[in-house]
Amino acid sequence: MTLSIAEPAKTPTLIHLWSYRLTFLLSGMSLGAWAPLVPFARERAGLEEAQLGLLLLCFGLGSMLAMPLAGMMTTRKGCRFVSLVGGALICGMLPLLASLSSFTGLALALAAFGAGLGSIDVAMNVQGLMVERDHGRPLMSGFHGLFSLGGIASALLMSLLLWAGASPVAAVSVVVLLVGGLLLWHARHLLPYGADDPGAPFAMPTGKVLVVGLLCFIALLVEGAILDWSAVFLNRTHQIDLAVAGGAYAVFSLTMAAGRFSGDYLRHRFGAVSLLIGGGLLVMIGFAMAVLLQPWPLFLLGFALIGLGLSNAFPVYCSVVGAQTAMPAGLAIAVITGIGYCGILLGPALIGFVAHVIGLRDALLCVGALMFAQVLSARRMVRA
Template sequence: MQSDPSLQSVPNTIAVSQQRATRVIFLAAGLSMATWAPLVPFAKARLNIDDGVLGLLLLCLGGGSIVTMPLAGALAARVGCRAIIAGATALICVALPALGGVAATPLLVAALLVFGAGMGAIDVAMNIQAIQVERASGRAMMSGFHGLFSLGGIVGAGAVSALLALGASALQAAVAMAACTAALFLLARPHLLANGRAEGGAPAFALPHGPVLLLGALCFVVFLTEGSVLDWSALFLGSERGVPPALAGLGYAAFSATMTVGRLTGDRVVHRFGGSRVVLAGGVVAALGMALVVAVPAWQAGLAGYALVGAGCSNIVPVLFTAVGRQRAMPESTAVPAMTTLGYAGLLVGPAGIGFVAHALDLRAAFVLTLVLLLGVAACARLLPSGRD
């Protein structure tokens, strides 16, 4: 995708408005994504299903996302990011109340597919917008955008939990968050990129190749790491370190906190040291954090280790999105969804792979494998595409 014409030689006030709109959309996406997590126990209780069935149902969310990602990239090249983000927001706002209220398994399947489709489409379109806005600004901005997504996740999960604690039903909480998501979109809409520029000969979908395959593989590892912390940190702290179940979630909380802070402050770091050095240092720091989790038996060391993993991973994916906007091997409209799809595959498949390794060996061995992969990310830092501007 070529840069939106509205980004060429525009007054500074317009460029600043587009940057703010991008931040708002990342915040809205994080807010809506996090809304689902506190609703999961309520959905399970309404449908009276076991953990195995719930796990299969949750795959629908990822499935919906992976289907729409390449479509969103192709359509954004033709009609612009604004239209794709508008459609994705509509899907999310329709799906959230259903996730909070449906009491039949087929309806929950449909709601998860729609919600996943909306999240996948908005993920691709907002990152295409972010690449173009960052490129036009001439300075590092991607970490800050992704930091707003992380912040939105914290705010969204906290807001839903607070509403439920105050006596709201799951449906009422979901409707409230859908309204917030819609309001944030309306706030950002006037300054989202409206013009699409179809790239000559660009296919609607293409398998990643060249530097995009490398970037996608690195994204896969970082998302796999995030998924392993999300799904396995509490179990590890409880079973291996003797942490009470009520406190075992502190591992992921430490990871999320340092990731959010790292991203919100990351633009200055990337500007000063460059993307390749940030990926190198980030991979090493994350690997050291995982080593601390595995090697030191004290649970406090485990929390510190997960905090280091979050800090190390925080700016790797934003740098990868900047890099995918610089490469020339694939059009932007196919490169972004290709890399994003590989990343989501890590988030979906990775935790299951960790489980297989843990079953065959043990959970510590699975985390050691993640450590090795993170060192591989660090080793590949020098191969990132350089700027083309």
């Protein structure tokens, strides 16, 4: 018995489009499944805060090390191949992350899990921008909206199963079966190539790709700041209980997902330049409201504006580097994603150092001000 492989046409059919969308959804589900496992892993291994921080760093290191290789492999072997390899790593590592109790074992499993997610991240973005180009209209924001939705849905599913009494291994096995089963089911519709002309397996990043990478660094630094510092800030400044202060990130995540689902229409209607400029301004206004205003409806509105403004930055930047011809799309995506990941990994620590000197309020205002770089560079980056 042979497996029939469907070769996608240049103009994607509806089944192909939904297969591409499903890859983003499954990637988000994989990431969302890890978050509820963190406290269980910490308890099993008996980790202190510093040890947990070092463990979590392994995820980012695994992703960053895998991304350049994934970019080359996507160009040479195709999006389908890299997506399946990444999916296999993810599905293999999640049960281990739910059961291992040694620091070394967890560190290795988390690095491999990060490598799987980093690989599928590169492949799905290369595939997304190739499909966007062939389809002739903006699609990347909607793809990334499904990534956000997958993360939210998976985290909620895991939390519900754990609340109902399921063990971490049993709960994560449900997600693994969903992710692995759906990935195998729709893999035949994924792109078997990663570039129209594979070219050289390696190319030095161009100036434009590096600048876009730095802009992604800023965008993901902002996301990391909200993830790691918003609850701490609200607790210290507004004396809001930590259990409730985490709601700021939930508001941020929901508006980011909503912004991405509307992003393709807005980009088609107003253009990528307007989307980047408007988004950057919304983030800066949102930081000012979230940090400076006291009434809780107003600072929550600030976090909502940050999520809305930030939502389409990375999808648009993927399209920007996909349009350049100096280096293969797979390698360019790997570069900007790798630099961007540095923002979400190193950014929160840098904010901590700055906050120690000037205070957390001013440090967060400085983070918001960094988005001025997106506003100033938008026209040049999109039209260069």
